[in-house]
Amino acid sequence: MSGSAIEPALSEVSAWDLFDANVRVGRSGVHGELALEAPDLLAEMDRFGIRQALVSHFAAEEYDPEEGDRALASDLSDRLVPAWAALPDAAFLQQLALRSPRAVRLSFGVKKHNFSWAAWCSGELCDYLQQHSILTVIGCEDLEWNSLAHLLEDFPRLPVLLLETGYRSDRYLFPLLQRHAHLYFDTSTYVAHRQLESFVERFGPERSVFGSRLPLYTPAAALAVLATARISDEAKLAIAGGTLRRLLGRAAA
Amino acid sequence: MKSPVPVFDCHGHLGVHPDFPAYKQDLEAIIQVMDLLNIEVLAITSTRACYNDCPRGNAEVAEALRAYPQRFRGYVTVNPNPPGEALRELERWSYFHRPPLIKLHPDLHKYPVSGGHYRPVWDFAHQMRAVVLVHTWESDPNCGPLLLGPIAREFSQAKIILGHSGVTWRGHAQALEVAAETPNTFLDITGSQSHRIIIERMVAQVGAQRILFGSDMPFLEAAMVLGRVLSARISDGDREKILRKNFLSLIEEDGC
Numbered sequence: 139m140s141g142s143a144i145e146p147a148l149s150e151v152s153a154w155d156l157f158d159a160n161v162r163v164g165r166s167g168v169h170g171e172l173a174l175e176a177p178d179l180l181a182e183m184d185r186f187g188i189r190q191a192l193v194s195h196f197a198a199e200e201y202d203p204e205e206g207d208r209a210l211a212s213d214l215s216d217r218l219v220p221a222w223a224a225l226p227d228a229a230f231l232q233q234l235a236l237r238s239p240r241a242v243r244l245s246f247g248v249k250k251h252n253f254s255w256a257a258w259c260s261g262e263l264c265d266y267l268q269q270h271s272i273l274t275v276i277g278c279e280d281l282e283w284n285s286l287a288h289l290l291e292d293f294p295r296l297p298v299l300l301l302e303t304g305y306r307s308d309r310y311l312f313p314l315l316q317r318h319a320h321l322y323f324d325t326s327t328y329v330a331h332r333q334l335e336s337f338v339e340r341f342g343p344e345r346s347v348f349g350s351r352l353p354l355y356t357p358a359a360a361l362a363v364l365a366t367a368r369i370s371d372e373a374k375l376a377i378a379g380g381t382l383r384r385l386l387g388r389a390a391a
Numbered sequence: 392m393k394s395p396v397p398v399f400d401c402h403g404h405l406g407v408h409p410d411f412p413a414y415k416q417d418l419e420a421i422i423q424v425m426d427l428l429n430i431e432v433l434a435i436t437s438t439r440a441c442y443n444d445c446p447r448g449n450a451e452v453a454e455a456l457r458a459y460p461q462r463f464r465g466y467v468t469v470n471p472n473p474p475g476e477a478l479r480e481l482e483r484w485s486y487f488h489r490p491p492l493i494k495l496h497p498d499l500h501k502y503p504v505s506g507g508h509y510r511p512v513w514d515f516a517h518q519m520r521a522v523v524l525v526h527t528w529e530s531d532p533n534c535g536p537l538l539l540g541p542i543a544r545e546f547s548q549a550k551i552i553l554g555h556s557g558v559t560w561r562g563h564a565q566a567l568e569v570a571a572e573t574p575n576t577f578l579d580i581t582g583s584q585s586h587r588i589i590i591e592r593m594v595a596q597v598g599a600q601r602i603l604f605g606s607d608m609p610f611l612e613a614a615m616v617l618g619r620v621l622s623a624r625i626s627d628g629d630r631e632k633i634l635r636k637n638f639l640s641l642i643e644e645d646g647c
Contacts, residue, residue: 355587359616
């Protein structure tokens, strides 16, 4: 990655060692020309100084988790860190364990992988994820707030990264963050006026992680929010990648 | 990060909202953020008026204009319900700006922008060559961008800003379709959805002169939209049009 390629308006982010928590790769049947294969995705990351990204594959989300994970494996590099698809299925779990996962992305949604978070369905899977401190990524649209609360109560040590909470979520998000120490969220859609800096003033920088929603959104949006937040440099570095690296490091350990 | 040119921002608010907490939304806090990002002027709408009370909300805008005349411009927000109130409000606050700046929120007021109760407003806008900012959302029965094509043709002297340009990826396509067919429509780029390559696409399809910077401050984060514009793969000349020149021209000010 070349620092000189970074967009001049956002050149300050070149010192942040950015790790993007919310990226997908591959062809999409829904998002058409916005989707990017790995080489173009990496080029777009270069434009914005994003050194690493936690990625899942559109093929896993939109078609077949197993095939999507195979495609994801072929795209990996030291810059693209996998968030594997996972299902509440013993054989699938066996395959997943062979990958020594540091992160998974669970797609509970009825129009996605269509399974329940509850212990009677996902208990074995969530036990495994919790036992190995595997970062469990969940899109906000895939799990309504009450179900998320139950999941966090049933698996209190499971590290959960909630993606795309939207900016209208604070009245749900704050009580859950206060009750559950292992809940985190990404900044890609946390974009109300001075919302991120107000959050850090109240909760500190450790519960939010930078996410761009590449390739659908431009990273410029979430980066500009972080760059102009009136918070300390240490807080910016934690959000930019420090916290995510620590979370993934726990799973590796 | 800040704008290299002082921004004239076509889409701002004043007030709070019912469905999530508002942060740092008082006038002084807004001006601090404007200074941080180099936004010279913000054209504001009363959020109270968008939700439930136009007369009281427009009065709040009047106070803001009195307090900070150099930093704010004021839209008169009108509601088609009850019939007759809209024209009274336009008359009452006629000193806000010439040409008049009018805000319509057919989504929150739950009435189609093409409905009969809005016709007196469109007639007024046509006669006064007013600038009308309309909240839009993809395919919405009250405020879908495509509803504005026939209105723009019939009331051709009104200058219509498609607020948020339909918001979604497909909403932007609808807004672009309208803008390509009607020269008196303009595309406001504020919105919570920051799709990649959309600004480049808008410039390529209708030209930078039809695109306006809007922040939605203090509802949305202004830096988000500014970051999108500053990093878009467009010429610096086009960027300056979007950030400043186009809205200045639309509201017939020289910016000096």
